[in-house]
Amino acid sequence: MAGIPYKEFEDTDFMYRMRSGHKGIAIIINNEKFDCELNVVDRxxxxxxxxxxxSALSYIGYKDIRIYTNLTGKEICQLLKTVVDKDYRSRRMDSFSWDIFLWG
Structure with a gap:
């Protein structure tokens, strides 16, 4: 992975300590198709x-990686609400990753 080597940050005070047994949930939304009225080429x-x-999320410890494809804005809002209500509040976890692939 590119960037600053992890070793340089090992002893700093600004690192968030992850202490629960569960890293958290990683959500990836991969929007490839778009409304043809927008005149945007599909990605x-x-x-x-x-x-x-x-691979990067797995490398840093995420085991629960969920991938969704071509969600509408309404579906994205519903997904976030569902994840917060059913997963995040009921399980102790240290972090949450929310990634959206789209043109823009």
Whole structure:
């Protein structure tokens, strides 16, 4: 992975300590198709980025990685509400990852 090596941050005070047994949930929304009224070309080349993100999330300890494809705005709002109500509040976890792939 690119960036600053983890070792440089090991002893700093600003690191968030993850102490629960569960890292958390990672949600990836991969929107490839768009409303034709918007005159936006479908984004069909996102698979390599999707695989890379999933691999990175797995590498840092996420075991519950959920991938959704081509959700509407309403569906995205409902998904977030469902995750918060059913998963986040009922399980002790340290973090939550919410990633959306789209044109923009």
């Amino acid at each position: 069909l080349s996102s698979l390599p980025q999707l695989k890379s993100l999933r």
